[in-house]
Amino acid sequence: VRAVVALRGELRCEETPDPRPGAGEVLVRTLCCGICGTDLHALHHLHMKSLGRAVGPGFGASMDPEIGVVFGHEFSAEVVDYGPDTQRRFRPGTRVVSMPFVAGPGGGGAVGLSNAYPGGYGELMVLAEPMLIAIPNGLGDSAAAMTEPFAVGAHAVGRAALEEPSAAVVIGCGPVGLSVIAALKARGHGPIVAADFSASRRSMAERFGADLVVDPQADCPHAALARLQAGSPGRAVVFECVGLPGVLQSVIEAAPRGALIVVVGACLEPDQFHPFTALTKELEIRFAVAYSAQEFSDTLHAIAEGGLDAQALITRQVGLDGVADAFAELRKPDAQVKIVIRPSDRAA
Amino acid sequence: VRAVVALRGELRCEETPDPRPGAGEVLVRTLCCGICGTDLHALHHLHMKSLGRAVGPGFGASMDPEIGVVFGHEFSAEVVDYGPDTQRRFRPGTRVVSMPFVAGPGGGGAVGLSNAYPGGYGELMVLAEPMLIAIPNGLGDSAAAMTEPFAVGAHAVGRAALEEPSAAVVIGCGPVGLSVIAALKARGHGPIVAADFSASRRSMAERFGADLVVDPQADCPHAALARLQAGSPGRAVVFECVGLPGVLQSVIEAAPRGALIVVVGACLEPDQFHPFTALTKELEIRFAVAYSAQEFSDTLHAIAEGGLDAQALITRQVGLDGVADAFAELRKPDAQVKIVIRPSDRAA
Numbered sequence: 001v002r003a004v005v006a007l008r009g010e011l012r013c014e015e016t017p018d019p020r021p022g023a024g025e026v027l028v029r030t031l032c033c034g035i036c037g038t039d040l041h042a043l044h045h046l047h048m049k050s051l052g053r054a055v056g057p058g059f060g061a062s063m064d065p066e067i068g069v070v071f072g073h074e075f076s077a078e079v080v081d082y083g084p085d086t087q088r089r090f091r092p093g094t095r096v097v098s099m100p101f102v103a104g105p106g107g108g109g110a111v112g113l114s115n116a117y118p119g120g121y122g123e124l125m126v127l128a129e130p131m132l133i134a135i136p137n138g139l140g141d142s143a144a145a146m147t148e149p150f151a152v153g154a155h156a157v158g159r160a161a162l163e164e165p166s167a168a169v170v171i172g173c174g175p176v177g178l179s180v181i182a183a184l185k186a187r188g189h190g191p192i193v194a195a196d197f198s199a200s201r202r203s204m205a206e207r208f209g210a211d212l213v214v215d216p217q218a219d220c221p222h223a224a225l226a227r228l229q230a231g232s233p234g235r236a237v238v239f240e241c242v243g244l245p246g247v248l249q250s251v252i253e254a255a256p257r258g259a260l261i262v263v264v265g266a267c268l269e270p271d272q273f274h275p276f277t278a279l280t281k282e283l284e285i286r287f288a289v290a291y292s293a294q295e296f297s298d299t300l301h302a303i304a305e306g307g308l309d310a311q312a313l314i315t316r317q318v319g320l321d322g323v324a325d326a327f328a329e330l331r332k333p334d335a336q337v338k339i340v341i342r343p344s345d346r347a348a
Numbered sequence: 349v350r351a352v353v354a355l356r357g358e359l360r361c362e363e364t365p366d367p368r369p370g371a372g373e374v375l376v377r378t379l380c381c382g383i384c385g386t387d388l389h390a391l392h393h394l395h396m397k398s399l400g401r402a403v404g405p406g407f408g409a410s411m412d413p414e415i416g417v418v419f420g421h422e423f424s425a426e427v428v429d430y431g432p433d434t435q436r437r438f439r440p441g442t443r444v445v446s447m448p449f450v451a452g453p454g455g456g457g458a459v460g461l462s463n464a465y466p467g468g469y470g471e472l473m474v475l476a477e478p479m480l481i482a483i484p485n486g487l488g489d490s491a492a493a494m495t496e497p498f499a500v501g502a503h504a505v506g507r508a509a510l511e512e513p514s515a516a517v518v519i520g521c522g523p524v525g526l527s528v529i530a531a532l533k534a535r536g537h538g539p540i541v542a543a544d545f546s547a548s549r550r551s552m553a554e555r556f557g558a559d560l561v562v563d564p565q566a567d568c569p570h571a572a573l574a575r576l577q578a579g580s581p582g583r584a585v586v587f588e589c590v591g592l593p594g595v596l597q598s599v600i601e602a603a604p605r606g607a608l609i610v611v612v613g614a615c616l617e618p619d620q621f622h623p624f625t626a627l628t629k630e631l632e633i634r635f636a637v638a639y640s641a642q643e644f645s646d647t648l649h650a651i652a653e654g655g656l657d658a659q660a661l662i663t664r665q666v667g668l669d670g671v672a673d674a675f676a677e678l679r680k681p682d683a684q685v686k687i688v689i690r691p692s693d694r695a696a
Contacts, residue, residue: 159630248623267623275596275615278635282507285633287626 002343003122004323006043007068011324016070019118019126021083025102026129031095031141033112033120033341034074034149034314035326037174037243038266042071042113043327045268064115072120072341073100073112076135076144077127086129097147098131099296120145121323123343133297136304142317142340143303146310149338151299153179155291156264157187160237167229169221169238170194170210171251173201175313175338176264177241178208182308185209191228195221198334207312222254241265248285249273257281264288313338319345350691351470352671354391355416359672364418367466367474369431373450374477378691379443379489381460381468382422382497382662383674385522385591386614390419390461391675393616412463420468420689421448421460422496424489425475434477443483445495447644450476468493469671471691481645484652490665490688491651494658497686499647501527503639504612505535508585515577517569517586518542518558519599521549523661523686524612525589526556530656533557539576543569546682555660570602589613596633597621605629612636661686667693 003016021027042063063069079094090096100111100119108128112119117126135144157180160166166189170177173196184192185208194210196202202213212228214221222236236259240251243265251261252273261283278285291299303310316339318326326339351364369375390411411417427442438444448459448467456476460467465474483492505528508514513536518525521544532540533556542558544550550561560576562569570584584607588599591613599609600621609631626633639647650656664687666674674687 243623263623263627266627270620271623272618272620275591275611275619275635279611279614279637282635282637284635287623287630287632289627289630 001123002320003070003118004320005068006071009044011043011327013320013323016118016122019122019124021081021126023083023085024129025083025126026079026086026132027081027083028077028096028125028127029080030072030120030123030125030343031076031078032145033072033343034145034175035323035330035339035341036074036149037176037330038073038113039071040327040330041243041266041268042069063113067115069113069115070118070122071112072122073110074145074148075100075112075120075125076141077120077125079132080124082129083126089129090132090134095135095141095144096132097135097144097300098127098133099291099293100148101131102126102128120343121320121341133300136301139304140311142314143310144300145340146313146338147296147300147303149175149313150179150182150303150308150310151291151296152176152264153181153183154295154299156180156239156262156288157183157189158295159286159288160239160260160262162187162189162237165189166234166237167225168192169225169236170205171221171238171240171247172196172242172265173198173205173210173213174241176243177239178204178313178337180239180241180264181205181208181210186302186307191225193221193225193228200334201337204312204337220254222256226256235260237262239264243267245269245271252278252281252283255281255283258283260284260286262286262288314340316340317342317345319343349471350668351418351466352668353416354419357392359391359675361668361671364466364470367470367472369429369474371431371433372477373431373474374427374434374480375429375431376425376444376473376475377428378420378468378471378473379424379426380493381420381689381691382493382523383671383678383687383689384422384497385524385678386421386461387419388675388678389591389614389616390417411461415463417461417463418466418470419460420470421458422493423448423460423468423473424483424492425468425473427480428472430477431474437477438480438482443489443492444480445483445492445648446475446479446481447639447641448496449479450474468691469668469689481648484649487652488659490662491658492648493688494661494686495644495648495651497523497661498527498530498651498656498658499639499644500524500612501529501531502643502647504528504587504610504636505531505537506643507634507636508587508608508610510535510537510585513537514582514585515573516540517573517584518553519569519586519588519595520544520590520613521546521553521558521561522589524591525587526552526661526685528587528589528612529553529556529558534650534655539573541569541573541576548682549685552660552685568602570604574604583608585610587612591615593617593619600626600629600631603629603631606631608632608634610634610636662688664688665690665693667691
């Protein structure tokens with residue numbers, strides 16, 4: 001089966017062994033798969049020995065950089081066949097999404113972020129049967145594949161535990177920031193001030209519900225929010241959606257006293273910050289990763305029912321042959337937002 | 349008036365100008381003043397330019413390293429005289445404690461951590477009249493001076509917002525860690541596992557209410573707590589009471605998934621950590637500094653009513669001539685816990 005394999009910092013499109021479903025598992029054909037910023041990070045951090053130490057057991061620890069990984073954890077798929085000990089809940093051909101986690105007999109792993117479970121950068125995947133959710137009729141393959149990135153935003157906003165409509169600052173308007181903006185908007189929060197160096201991402205932020213967008217080189221998003229709130233500020237909530245070294249410290253410096261910072265961007269490198277600044281401001285830093293099954297399912301249905309324009313996130317679609325080029329484009333901040341792979345599409 | 353002045357990394361006992369109370373201010377004679385770990389840090393960070401940037405306005409920003417600072421923010425005192433525009437609520441001779449903050453006409457400052465308001469390392473201080481609380485009859489001067497460090501623990505435990513009796517891990521059993529342990533115990537929390545490299549500090553931790561003490565070189569406090577809880581763990585709460593670079597990262601590595609880390613130790617240097625570890629565990633880091641007026645007052649009364657054995661914290665008392673030597677002793681982790689200065693005591 002054809003797949004894009006990440007090995008020693010490079011992506012190659014090649015023939016790979018067919019994945020075979022084990023007990024409780026399902027073989028599916030990938031329909032669409034988004035390229036996540038985590039994949040871009042992981043490509044170059046796979047061979048950093050410190051990564052294994054940083055992540056610890058349970059997530060990514062089963063990525064051996066010498067074996068090769070098929071990325072892809074934002075996917076839609078159709079059921080092909082079942083392994084042993086399955087309930088065969090969906091007939092072959094059913095279109096599904098799934099949280100990219102498998103609790104298998106060998107301890108399981110993350111689909112698309114482990115050696116054991118190749119992800120949606122390949123034509124076939126093995127998923128866990130209990131994780132499958134049928135895609136409601138009429139929802140397109142690519143929009144359905146956006147369930148995963150939008151569930152990240154839903155979870156991050158859930159982690160903030162906002163009890164009443166709240167103002168928010170969103171730092172970074174890549175797919176993570178946009179999904180946070182969409183989730184804030186869907187829950188009635190605002191005003192939302194979003195910051196990104198890229199003009200095209202700022203306009204995307206407005207499309208997803210930001211009330212004000214700022215270029216951090218020209219204005220401070222926290223000051224902009226303070227002006228918007230004009231003397232009636234609630235507790236400040238900041239979503240850090242960039243995940244690069246130094247960004248958290250810039251938020252710590254700029255955030256008002258008592259602010260809650262929800263860190264959603266995944267920074268894979270060590271980072272430096274000034275604890276004393278955070279201490280004197282009594283900041284709170286809450287890290288958010290992934291989502292619950294409920295959040296995942298709710299997000300799929302919000303997309304299917306039109307409450308969330310998932311398709312608007314997608315700026316380009318490619319076949320497997322186009323993945324390496326797509327990675328190069330995604331490294332330019334202004335060029336693309338979300339690129340979706342259609343593994344069955346032979347034309348790049 | 350005699351005072352110990354911190355200037356360019358050195359402490360010197362010298363004659364200084366008499367402080368004069370401004371509008372709303374009170375002149376007091378220092379009875380006792382504790383030496384705080386922050387003073388030890390500040391002595392060597394006063395001349396680091398980065399400090400001003402790190403702390404920002406409002407706290408410590410008014411410390412000019414070229415002028416000299418009289419430290420001391422954990423004190424008891426007696427009223428001597430009043431400035432203009434005061435209500436003269438307490439007659440001269442009344443023994444008082446006070447939060448070490450003054451909101452003065454020049455913007456105010458921190459008593460003992462600013463140039464404008466010399467602290468308890470001197471014979472006389474100027475305080476804000478509204479901040480004064482009379483020491484209840486019968487409570488000794490040195491125990492009363494411990495209101496401030498124990499209020500820090502009360503506030504840190506308040507910041508954790510524990511809704512029901514909770515287990516806790518306390519990292520570091522210096523005065524900050526001990527005050528946290530005492531506050532946890534007073535509020536019925538437990539089991540409390542406390543960690544310190546020093547055997548004498550571990551035994552102090554037991555005295556203040558730790559249910560189990562561990563030497564981090566021999567055991568992991570989080571693993572020790574898990575054994576104590578034997579399968580019925582609640583949400584893990586960790587108090588970081590050391591405040592040195594690297595400690596937060598060691599807590600991030602060792603803490604269980606979903607843990608709340610309350611950072612109470614003041615680390616004045618930049619620190620490094622691995623955000624991805626905190627992210628994959630969905631940790632929450634809440635910084636705690638100082639206390640509210642209510643917490644301060646409640647702490648004084650808990651000490652006065654015998655609910656808190658503040659005197660047990662004090663391992664040595666010195667005069668002003670003994671302060672430099674006391675600093676040297678406090679840098680050895682095993683020698684002392686809290687040293688209290690009696691400025692009127694001419695014999696070191």
